[in-house]
Structure formats: structure tokens, C-alpha cells
Amino acid sequence: MAYQLLKYALGGEYKEPRFFRDCQTPKKSYDAVIIGGGGHGLAAAYYLAKDHGITNVAVLEKGYIGGGNTGRNTTIVRSNYLTPDGVNFYDASVKLFEGLSTELDINLFYSNRGHFTLAHSESAMRTMRWRAEVNKHVGVKSRVVGTDEIAKACPQMDLSCSGKSPIQGALYHEPGSIARHDAVAWGYARGADSMGVEIFQNTEVQGIDIKDGQVQGVQTSRGYISTGKVLSAVAGFTPRICKMVDLKTPIVIHPLQACVSEPMKPWLDTILVSGSLHVYVSQSSRGELVMGSSLDPYEFHSTRSTFDFVEGLTSHIVDMFPFLSNVKIVRQWAGMADITPDFAPIMGMTPIKGFYLDAGWGTWGFKATPISGKTMAHTLANDKPHDLIHSFRLSRFEEYELTGEKGAASVGH
């Protein structure tokens, strides 16, 4: 039994400190204000303090920390992207994740499961090889595997998918992992708080004050805060924040839904994703199957659930795993995904001096939490974009320099 637990047995009174202070009244001014108390915002605050010694920072959260997409995603961490820039960026994130439990001294249940992207057609197989070749090139462990290897990793799956769309192979990504998403936010919050960062929950940003193209401060439900640097890390709320500073982006908001089954004894050890069946599934440490699907088909700025989603998802899950017919779905929910046209984030500087953007995370934000925090902190601290995020700059659209991640989109999915 892990020794950390003994302290609870000995000594009656429970002496665990608060994870973070209960901040109520902001100071007049901060060196930097971060909008959004999700994983990304809190990570940025943490690295601002830790890597750059900037601790006079306020994190403003409209609701409660980790209550947005950080607490709504399906917790998959991977780096098997299509462009070298994408792979390098997410690989750096994976490496940070691997040491994060120790660094933040909180068990994130970072669980390396291996990740299969299933291909049901030859065109899908082509994309798998494309990704595998690029991944190999930059030293990330991904390779194209045949059905035999899939069967070995998940013997329970019906590889013919009930005869409807037989699996031809997969992209196997060894580093693929899952983690306890809430704990990531809590860990960063605690870390940032302990270095002096102030986290304000139930604090809404109502306006951003700009003079001659330079950020002056933010108007909040707890009063005005003056600052020269504002980072927006609000995912699905990005359009609302950008409207405050009259900044145009290509982002569109679509709900992304997920659901979870009742807990059962562990049987699914890997992470499975099927592009053509629009399914991703893994089994959490609680024993629940955590399942997601593709984006909702139209723009909507809300987190309501639809029945269509769960009907479509379960019919495909049952095609893959007929024996789950009578396993029950306990709960479904939704998040607001901020989608970009080239399926890559929008990070870094903007035409407005002192206004920094960490957005466009669509369906892939959780896995980038540590690296987005680290690179955005670097960008704020030095007022120049971190090398890893150069190709994610907002100006790429006007420059017709979209990232190649879009490439895969139209190639057999």
C-alpha cells in the first residue's frame, strides 16, 4: 500500500490544505490576466510563474475551474498528427504529460494504453501510412498495423464491424494515453496558486479595454483590472471574447458530445478510434467506457445533448462490439468545440498589442494542455511566439498558409 496514504490513517483531524485560495477581490492591476480557468489557462499561469517568474497574474474563470471542455473531453492524449509541426507540438505535450503527475504532485492517472486509429477503407489506409511516415520521420512511435495486430490488442472486437465496414488495418500509436482530466486543471491550479497566481472563479469578463491598439485592462464582474497583457484561453467562448476586441477569426463553434457507460470490470486496454464510424472509445480507471463521436452538424453555442448523437454512436459501438448490446449508457454531455478550417489551433500574437490568443482547439484541446500552457507562457513573457507554435499563428489564413492538417480531412475519412 502506497505510503502516501498512511498519513490519513494516523492523526484524526484531516489536515489537507486547500488546493488553491478562495480569491474574492482582485488587485487593481496585474502583469498579466488570463481569461479562462480551464486546463490551458491554468497551465499558462503555472508556466508563467514557474518558467518566467511572472507571478503577478490573475486567472479569471466565469464558472468554476476545469468546468469547460477540460472537464468534458474524452481525455485522450496522443501526437500522431499529419504535419511535422503538428507532430512535434503534440509530442512535446505528451512528454510533459509523462512527467506531470510528479511535477504537480497529483496523480493524474496518466495511463499509457496505446492508440489504434482504425481504417475501414483503402483510402483511410493511405492516410494512416501518410501519418505513420511523418510520425516516424520526426521520431514518434506510430506505424501501420494489420488486422492481426488489432485482434491481438483487442480480441473482443468484431473486425468486420458486423459485416458493415470491415477493418483493413490501423495506425498504431504507442504513446497514446488517457488521463484524469479534472485533476490536470486542479494540479495546475494548485501549482500556480502556490507560486502566487490568483484564481478568481465566478468572475466574468465583460469587456477588454484597448487604447491605440494596446491592451489597457479588462472589465470584470468583480471590477476593472488594469493590465498590459491578456491571454484568451476560452475555447468555445473565443468568438465572444474576440468580439470584445473586434478581432476576426475563422473559428466556428460546434457542440461536441460524449457519453459514458456504467462501470464494468476492465476489459478494454487500448484506445480505439474509427474515423469512418465516428467513434472513439476507451475504458476509464473507474471502469466506465468513455465514448465520443464526431462534431454536431451545425453551429451552436451551447452544451445541450441530442438523442441523435447517442443513437448514432451506440449503433456503431454495437457494430464493433455486439456483446455490449445490453451494457447501459449512464450519462451523456456536450462541450463547445472551437473549430478551425485547417484543424489546427490558433496560437500566439494578434494584431492587438498585448492580446494573445490560445484558441481553435476544436476536438483536440485536452491533449495539448501542458504544451499550450508552456508555449503561451513563453509567448507572453517574451512578447514573441514560441518556435513550436509559429505555424499556428492567426495570420496564416490571410496569408493562405493553412496548416497541412487539413490535408487529411478530404482524404478518405
Added chain:
Amino acid sequence: MKLLNCPVNGVRPLSEFIFGGECREMPNPETSTDLEWASYVHYRDNAPGIKKEWWYHSPSGTWFIAERNTLSDEVLSTYLHGKAPAKNTKEQSA
């Protein structure tokens, strides 16, 4: 499942429709600057609010415009492109 009122076929479940994105005015390609054109093709008026959107009723092949509140998902009216707005009713058409 959400219901949507096709101006030709009446109220139908969303599964019969395809979302066609925001209905936007194209700037004059001859007179617009490169930057104006680039922002037309790439950027969106993406803050929540009442939007004019393209919707397609698949079974009948009908494109039409829906004025929809993207925050509440309430549809204010639907009409054929270029036709005068018709009141959005929810009686089952037949």
C-alpha cells in the same frame, strides 16, 4: 431531435437537413483587395446571435435560408433564398 420548417416541405426533423453554413454576401471579386477577399473566404462572424444560414432539405433537394439564433437554437424564420421572409410555423405539413 430538433424540428426545422422547410419553406416547401414543412416541418421536418433535423435528420432530413444538411447545414450549409452562414449565408454571406460575396464582395465584388474585381474591386475587393486581396485582404478583403482573404477575410471573406476565411473569417466568420462567429459570435453567437441571429444568423442567416443555408439549410438543405435532402429528400426534396431544397436549399433555403433559416434565420436562427445560434445561442438559443431558436429558428425565427425560414424562406427560399431571395424570397421575402415567411413566418416560421410549426404545424406538421402534409
Added chain:
Amino acid sequence: MSMRLPKQVGEWIKRDKEIHFTFEGQEYKGYEGDTITSALLAAGVKVLGRSFKYHRPRGVLSLANHDINALVTDGMDTNIRADVVTLSNGMQLKAVNTDGGVIKDKSKYIDSISPLLPVGFYYKAFHKPASLFPFWEKVIRKAAGLGIVNFNYPRINKRKLNAFCDVLVIGAGPSGLSAAISAAENGLEVILVDENQQLGGSLTYDYAGEEAAQKVLSDLVKRVSASSNIKVYAGAYAAGYYQDHMVPVVAADGITKVRAKAVIAATGAFEQPPVFHNNDLPGVMLGSAAQRMMHRYGVKPFKTGLVFTANAHGYRVALDLLKAGVNVSAIVDLRAEGQQDTQAIELANKGVKIHTGYCVYEALPFKGKLGVAGALICPYDEATATADVKQAVKLDCDGIAMSAGWAPAGALLYQSGMGVVYNNDIQQFVPNRLPKGVFAAGRVNGAFALEARVSDGLRAAAEVANLLGKSVKAQSVMPHQGTSPSHPYPFVHHPKGKNFVDFDEDIQIKDFINAAKEGFDNIELMKRFTTVGMGPSQGKHSNMNAIRILAKIRNLPVEKIGSTTARPFFHPTPMGHLGGRSFHAHRLTTIHAWHQAAGAAFVDVGAWSRPAYYQKAGLSKVEIVQQESLAVRKAVGMIDSSTLGKVEVCGPDAAEFLERFYTGVYRDQKVGRSRYVMLLDELGVMVDDGIATRIGQEKFFVTISTANAPAVYREMQRWLQVWKLNATLINVTSAYGVINVAGPKAYQVLSKLVTIDLSEDALPMGRSTEAEISGVPVRIVRAAFVAKEAYEVYMPSGYALNIWKLLLEAGKNEGICPFGTDTQRLLRLELGHPLPGVDTDGLTNPFEMRAEKALEMDKAFFIGKRSLEIIAKKPLNKALVPFVLPADYKGELPQDCNLVIESGAIKGRVTSVAFSPSAGRVIGLAYVAMHQAQLGNIFEIRTDNGKIAKATVVHAPFFNAE
């Protein structure tokens, strides 16, 4: 020993129908109508399961699917809800989540080390040193989960139906029944849903020792069955509320998706357990559970018991217990003022000792915590919520009934967008804002007295009727009278804890206090940190208590705490039900049956199933494809191209439409001529290509690649609306079959079937002509996609199969060879034709494809032109080039998507590659950096195994390159 009572009025069991089953290896019998749990209780079995975390013995709590104490497996299925699943003959049942049986469970030691495992302990352990986590993870994962999944469980396709009504009434208690009847009488079409097998809700168990409720019930049920306007779904639950009043109703045999014009939620309330030490022992149960046992199943809950209460309901329970012959040793009432109503007086007269201002301090277990041996009761100060232990008295009993309050079953109302306020008279959240067409009635709406619930149902029904265009008189409901049905703080703190709030997750009062101490002191964070309400019963018995505790901790009114969002589903719902009969729509050409008979290997292209090649015994796919391709090069082959998208563009503006839609020029195109068409999107990205044939002054016939056809046709329709041109689009994709006859002998074969002259002079490349085959009008187009000598034959699709057969017959001597899409891919590659989606990706522009010749940049407008003008100003950084490998190349064959590498950097990728028997070497298309693109340049391809293949840039077509 049997706990079965003599026949009860209105009981649900059929005593003349015995059912035999086993539980944990023991044989038992029950009656038809019993649930698994009721039959076990009748047989005197108290321990039904083990808890999720601490493996504590558990018995009945709600007997209503508001908890998961009793989860069993029958070897086939798992996590069966024993409280509500009806018994059937031959069931062989075991409790889930035990290690060696529900009594001997080897994991029960965890309960004794539970002090080691405070709330959220797992966030603070096992991660140091990191190297050990994988080990701990295995341990933890093994402990997690409930039942074991049976991998041999058969696939079940339940039917999913759609139903429609004016008003959907959810819940058939007094308010729901009254609402349904009244709505029906107002001429509305009603669907009435209740999760229980029988209608009546609390009227089927809450008797207070009388039979009045029975009479009310039988009257209401009579009127329901008499009404032709009411359709009843019993034993079916409303799983969730979805937009525009869609409510899926889940029954054993499938789901009915009900679309209503209005919804009345008469969903009642869940009884909430008061919280005290050992409140989870088998034998400690909710008062309503005890009542369900007695009145529905004729089972005595215990022999000697006491009632721990804080409301009037406890007294009604006590009367029911007395009536059933239970020795009620005491009523322990948390409230100093107790209860002053007829029931209280009656009980006093019957000699039941009533301790007001008292609490049950702890339930005393007997050996192994397998049951209740007694209870320690003592005075309780409501103001400070403290128990005076010094004055504790021990009472002997084998059971405790708990009635301290209720939580509204408001999940569906929350999902519909309900707003709530906290009503202090009844200590309960009640709706203060409901969306249009959604109504609440009964206890969920704060009406508790029977009369109030009935009139509240009538009130809701009247409002619905008026909303739906009837005009009926509004109904009033009198406000709540008497004591509050719920106690604001029914919690008895205890140094030893084990006073459970959430039975699914083994969460105790101190877990909340500690979570708050660590900063998780708003309801959502607390939920996530403690996992309260996240178990399979979704907080039905725990969320309200969690809110009350947090309110106390933060010293705020309950209202300020708010509540967590109630997401679907109301009860966990099987995936087989939700998935239903999963449809897999697919398209087939008229010739499909022939392809199958001929042994085609099929490939999915969009919704279509197409032959990739025709299998031949003893030959590999590659060999077959090469054979088929050689047949086309040397003699003649034919392919079923009916899946091509086909559109007729008619009208005066037909040419103008094409000029705007596609990149080329069509204005001056002559009738009977074909031209290449290329479609871009507004970003200038290549989307699709095809052929446009002018078949009349005002009529073009356009082809679209198979997979893109639906999307491209939609875009045509949209742009036509925007441009307001006088043209009509006709999608004739399925109306015409297409057979492509290709190869040097194609002319000979086809000429046997048509009378007209097909010679090179009469019908050169890019020409088309009308003709007849056996009296069937066909169109023949000379297009060079797979071979120079190729004829695309278009015919009404009904004739395609028979014309296909005619061609086979006609081509016998020439050795005509049917071929599939894989061969087509090789053939077009030999001609150097790029394929959209294969040799292009989501960003490819025509310059990169070196397809400038397809662009008429002098035109005023075409889709994407303006973006191309911008792109043209930027340096081009890659280009698509045809390449060959040396004829003597012996290395690993490169694959599509292998990378082009130069001095360790990615410069491009192979998009198509194959061995061409005609060219006698490996040929392909690849994107390379501009400086690598000129003719004769040699570049390097890295194959799968990391070897380098040297490729040379050449001219296409390949097969006659040199």
C-alpha cells in the same frame, strides 16, 4: 424463514404462479410479479450485494431503482437491477462485485482500511515514484468497475419506433393520472408513461394503514382504461427530454421516440435517506421501500423495527408496518415539535412510543455487518445538528425504516430548461420557470397532499389544453399545509463516519467536509472531487443531501448552492436499445448482381459498392490487376462506371452556369463535343473534375466523380439559386448506366452493336454521338481517362445489365475483359491523370497540380478564381510530377504516401504508385519541391522499411514514354 405476508389488497404478485430460481447457489421460490429483490426478501434474504468501494454488505434501500445496492448477474447479462427486474423461472443469479460470494466476499477487508482511503485519496497516492504507477494502476483497475462483461452476449437489435401525441404525461401517480384523464376529456391525444409495471405511483404503496388510496387508484385507473384518447406505456421510462418535446420512452422491447406538442412531468419525488452511522446496513431502508415491499409484493420488511423520521410520511409508514404485523418499537422523530396529525394520534393510541427531538445515532450491526441488531438513539438538537450521545439508549430491532424527506424527480424538467426556486415551506426546489409546452405537476411541483396532487394534475392539464387551442377553465391548487415533507438537515454526525450519503460510491459526510476543506466547495467541483451522484443511480438518492451538506458547510441557504445539471439518461439505457436496428444504406448499380456472380472483389466508394477487380483462382490481387490492365492495353476491356455523378444542365443560361461553376470555357462549345471540367472551392482548392458534353444548344451533360457527386450537385443547386440564372439542374446519376469500353479493339466490339460509324475520323476524341443498341437509345462519348481508344456508353440504367451482357457476347472473340476500379486506377495512372482525393488533398491548388491549362483566368469569374489570383503571387512550393523507377529496380515497392526526402527533410510525398506491366517499370505521381520538379530530375523516396528508392521525373503517359 419466510417474510411473505398473507394476500395484500392490490398486490402485484400472482400467488398461484410459483417461480423457482437460485441466488448465490441457493434455491429460492417466488411468485410471478415478484422482482428478484422482493422474492429474495420474502425468503428472508437480507444481504443482496456489496458496495462499490468498501465492499460493505448492502440490502434494500429504495426498492425503486433509486440505488444500485442490488446488482446481480445471471451469467449471461450483468449489472441487472434486482430491485426492478421481474423474476423469471430458472434464473441463476449472483451478486456482482464480490470476490467469493456476497457473504464471504474476500474484499470486505477494504471496509476496515477505509480510513486510508479518504475522498480523492487516489489523486494523492500511487504516482510517486512514477515508475511504480503502472503497477498500482493494475491494482486499481482490478478494483474498479462493477459487473464483468460477457463477451458472448448476443447482439440485440431492438426496434426503435416513432410515436406522436398532443400531450405526453410522464408519471402515473395521482397527479399524472388526473392530468392524463382530464387532457383526454378535453379531446387531446395523450400518451401516459410510467416506469412501474402498474399505474398508480405512490397510490400503490402509501396506505397509512388504510385502503382509501386503493379506492382513489382503482377509480382513476378505470377512467384511464375507459378513455380511447390515452395510450399507456407501463414498465417504460422517459429517458430524457430533447429539443422540441422529443422524449424517448424506453421499455424492455425497445424505444419509442415520442414527439409531443406538450409534456407534463408528473415524475414525483425520490425519498432521501437520513444520514447516520451504519445507515447502509441491510435492514435499514427507506420508508417508501418498506411500503413497496408490503403492498406490492406482500413482504414483511422486518419483524421488529423502528421508524426514523422527520416528516409526516414516517408516521404513515409506521401505520403500514403495524398493519403488516411488524412490531414497531419506536418512532424516532428528528423534529422537536414532532407531528400533530391524525396518524400521530392513532399511533400513540396504538401504543407506539414516539421520541421527538431524537435521532438514530447509529444502527448496530450484527456479525459481519450482515444485518441490524439494534439502534442507538439519543436526543438531537436541530439548531446545532448535534446528538447528545450521553443520553443514548439502545433499542433492539432487526430493521429501520427511514423517512426524512424527498428530492424532486426533476431531471427531465432540468433538461428542458427549467428554472427553480427553493420553497422553504416544503424545503424543496420547485420550478419557477418552464419552457413553452413543458409543465410540472404533483410532488415534483411541490404538491404533496393527495388532494393537492390531484388538483395540480388537473391544473396542468387545463394549461396544456389552453395552450393547444382549447379553452377550458383554469384550475387552482391550494398551497401546502402542515409540516414540511422534507427536513432541511437530516444528518447525524459521528466520529466513526460510515454515515453514507451516496450509496453507489460509498461517500460519507466527512468526505464532503474534507473536499470543501481542500477548496472543492462549489457543487460542481464537489461533485467531481467526491464523485457524488456520478454512479449508476445518478444521484437519485444523494444529490439533494450533498447540496444540503454543502449549504451547511458554507453557511449559505440551500438556494445559493444551486444544483448540478441533470443530464440524460433518467435510468442507464442499453446500447442495443439506443442503437436500434443500425441501418447501413448502400447503393448498387443495375449490373451489381452480375459482378457478384463474376466473383468481383468489392470496394466502398461513397455510398456505392464497386468491383475493385474480378478474383481469379490462384492469382494475387496485384497479378489480376496487371492482367486486367494488359487486356485493355492489348485488346479490350470494360468497366461499369454507372456510379459516376451525372447532371443535366438545361436552359438558356446553361453555358453561363458552367462558366461560373467550373474553371474552363463552355460558351463556344459545339453540340456533340465534350470538354474537361474542373471545380475549385472559394479558397482555390481543387475539389473535383469531370466531363461536360454539350448535347443541345441549351443542354449540357456533366459528369462528377463518384464519391463527390452528392456534394457537388448540392453546390450546383446552391450557386444556381445565388446567381439566379435561367437554368435547370437535373440529377440523372441513377437514371443512366455507364459502361466504359476501352482498348485497341473497343472500336471493333462496339461497332458490332451500333449501326453508326465509330471510326477515329467519324468520332474522334472529345466527340459524342447518339446511337442505338438493340433499339435502346444510347449516347457514346470518346473520353480518354483509361485509354486513348475508349468509348463511354450511356444508356437508361434499366437496360445496363442486358447491354453489359451484349457487350460481353460481342467481345468474346476479341477477349473482352471486365475490369474494376483498382485496374482503372492503374490505367489512368499510366496516362498520368491525377485523381481528386488521391493525388490531391484538402489544400491542393491547380498550380501545384500543374493544371494551369484547365484554368481560364481571363474569364470574369469562376469559383476560386479570386483566391487563385492571390495564390499566384506567392512562390509555388511543390508540384505534382510523374515519375518512374529504374526498369531494373529490385528494392521494396514504394507505397502511396511514402515520403520524398532530401537531405533528411520532407520535401513531398508519393500520391500514386504501381508497377505498370505496359511501361515495364514502377511508375507514379508525387509532390516534390519545385527545384526537384524539372524533367529528368532524380529525387529520393523513402519506402516503408526506410530504404531509399531513386525516382526520375518523366512525361506522362508512361506506357509509351520512350
Added chain:
Amino acid sequence: MTELIKTSPVIGAQKKMNPIMGVHQGMEVALSFVDQKIEKKHQAILGVTDVSCFARFAIKGAKAAEWLEKQGIKTPEVVNAWLEGAPGTMVLRLGNTEFLVEDQATGNACTKLHAFDQSNTQDAYQVARADAAFILSGSEVLNLLSELCVLDLRDAALLNNALVMTQIAGISATLVRESLAGEQVYRIWCDSTYGAYMWEILIEIAQELGGGAVGLTCRFQ
């Protein structure tokens, strides 16, 4: 030169049930499935008949209605409606400006219409179509449709001469209710290339509900 015959778009799926095939309206179709008695029973419970062979003529454009009237074919006044435009001939108005004319077992209007050349008619363009068409009959037909279609198709909701373009089993289809030899039946048209899929779904559910395939002969004897 011998006249070729057409083949029903569902012929592949039907042949698995080895029916007696025959030619009707120049198309090879299933005339009967095994036993007439059983087919009659199916027809009463839930009978599915392939009538893809019925002759059809379709026309689209602003002047389409006008053109049809000129040929003596009545057309529905309102959109998405149908009527008997000539003896034994159904005229379906699909949306605003498209019409489908279909000869029933006894009708014969389409041949004439096809003969007529409208290559130089403006705003009225003949539409080449290939439909898979079915008749559904019997006491369980609404039960089947309630699984395949999300619309309320009960008598009160679907008026007698109404036509709906909707989705059935997930694909686009046109549906009407008509009275055939005294019984209320539903007619379904869908793209011929989905015909086999549609047939298989209809038969699968029909058989679950105690019905099945009904041949042309049994249906129209």
C-alpha cells in the same frame, strides 16, 4: 433487332427469394413468391410489392405543369400533392415545378408523353428517372413505417392526396397513401440504386411482423 428488356432495380435482392419472374411493362420483375395463399396472407398483414416496372414520365421546369395540361394530363394545384391525372395514371407534384407521371396497372399515359418531343420546349425539361417503387399494404404497415420514418403518417396527419418527400430507412424517398382495390396502401418511391437496400429492409421488418413479399400477380389479379 430484338427489343431489349429492362431489369428491376431490386432484381438481385428478389432473386434470393426465388420468385417466379416475368416481364411487365418491358421490365423483368417478380410476378409471384412461392404460394398465392401465403402472399394473400402477407398482403393482409404486411405485404411488400415491387412496382418499379410501372411506366413513368417526369418533367421539370417553370412551364412543366402547363406542358402536361397541354397533353391532357391534370396536375395537382398545390405543391407536394398527387391526383389521378388520367385514367389509371398518377400525377405526383414533387415540390414546386417537378412532376412525376406514373401509369398504374391499367394506365397508359406515359407512352404518349415519351413519344412527344420537347427538345425545343423552354422551361419544361423531361427528367430521366430510375425509381425503385413499392406498394405497402396490410394491418401492420403503420407499425413498419413508424420504425423507418420519423413523420406522423397516420390518416389524420397524412391527407389523402398529400405527398411527402422524406427519409425512409435513412434514404430519401417519396411517399403517398392511396386506396387500391378498396384497401388503403402506402406507395414508396426511392432512387433505384438504393432499391435493393430498401427492399431488404422492408422485407426484413415485414417478416418480423408476420408479412412478406407479394408478387405483381397476387397484387393485381
